Amino acid sequence: MGWTYTHRGSTPVKQFLADHVNCENEHAKWLILDIAIVKMRTAYMAVEIIRRDKETGQLDTATRKVVAFVFLLDYRPSDPDYDMGYKDMDESMGPCESECPERILNLLTPTDHEYALVWRQRCRDTIARKKAFRLSKDAVIETRPISFQDGRTRTRFKVISCRPLRLLCLETHTICRVSRRTLQSMHIQKRAKLPINDNEVKI
Numbered sequence: 665m666g667w668t669y670t671h672r673g674s675t676p677v678k679q680f681l682a683d684h685v686n687c688e689n690e691h692a693k694w695l696i697l698d699i700a701i702v703k704m705r706t707a708y709m710a711v712e713i714i715r716r717d718k719e720t721g722q723l724d725t726a727t728r729k730v731v732a733f734v735f736l737l738d739y740r741p742s743d744p745d746y747d748m749g750y751k752d753m754d755e756s757m758g759p760c761e762s763e764c765p766e767r768i769l770n771l772l773t774p775t776d777h778e779y780a781l782v783w784r785q786r787c788r789d790t791i792a793r794k795k796a797f798r799l800s801k802d803a804v805i806e807t808r809p810i811s812f813q814d815g816r817t818r819t820r821f822k823v824i825s826c827r828p829l830r831l832l833c834l835e836t837h838t839i840c841r842v843s844r845r846t847l848q849s850m851h852i853q854k855r856a857k858l859p860i861n862d863n864e865v866k867i
Contacts, residue, residue: 667738672748680748681707681735691716693723697730700765707735708764710771711754730773731780734759755780762786797847799826804834805847812840 672680682696697710715727731754738749753759755772758779764787775781801823809817821831821840829847831840 667736667749667751669738669740669743669746669749671745677701677704677707677737677748681709681750684750684752685709685711685733690721696733697771698768700768701737702763702765704739705737706761706763707733707737707750708761708768709733709735710768728773729775730771731755731775732764732768732772732783734761734764736761755783758783762790766791799823799829799844799847801826805831807847810842810846 675683678699678701681699685694685696687694692713692715695712697712699707699709701707709732710730711733712728712730714723714725716722717724733752733754735753736751740747740749755775756777756779762783766788769784769787769791772784775784803823805821805823807819807821809819811817816836818833818835818838818840820834821842822834824830824832824839829842829844831842832838833840
């Protein structure tokens with residue numbers, strides 16, 4: 665499914681999304697139980713769906729399920745008529761985005777849909793990596809080769825400051841700046857104390 669652009673104006677993003685998802689018709693009722701917007705570009709939602717009984721027309725709670733919706737978001741504040749764009753999908757489509765918060769995943773009901781199961785596991789793997797990655801002063805980190813502006817690649821660092829994040833390259837004894845996101849897949853090996861110099865390069 666492609667992108668849809670419309671007018672949001674001053675409506676908060678979460679309310680804007682709720683207005684587009686929450687609905688009830690002759691077939692079913694859809695209700696957002698929780699929503700999380702990650703980095704302002706991806707919205708993850710736990711959506712409750714209850715179908716209506718075909719004979720009585722009443723909502724049948726036996727059909728209740730909670731699934732994940734994923735909305736990609738785009739903003740065009742300079743456009744007075746189409747300032748908000750979104751691309752919607754549900755977990756059964758196997759979204760590429762997999763940073764759904766744990767609190768959203770915990771609201772979902774069991775499913776046997778293969779793509780949804782794979783997507784949920786990818787999200788939980790992402791959560792596990794973030795929980796396992798804890799920076800502490802003097803921790804030694806070994807990484808895949810990272811290229812820096814001085815033309816060199818580096819793979820082993822010691823944390824000399826957490827806030828702001830500063831690393832000492834153990835190969836060149838140079839102070840380096842690397843984003844926390846880049847370090848998410850890095851593994852803390854050991855603790856060490858080494859002298860540092862005043863040279864600093866940026867990634």
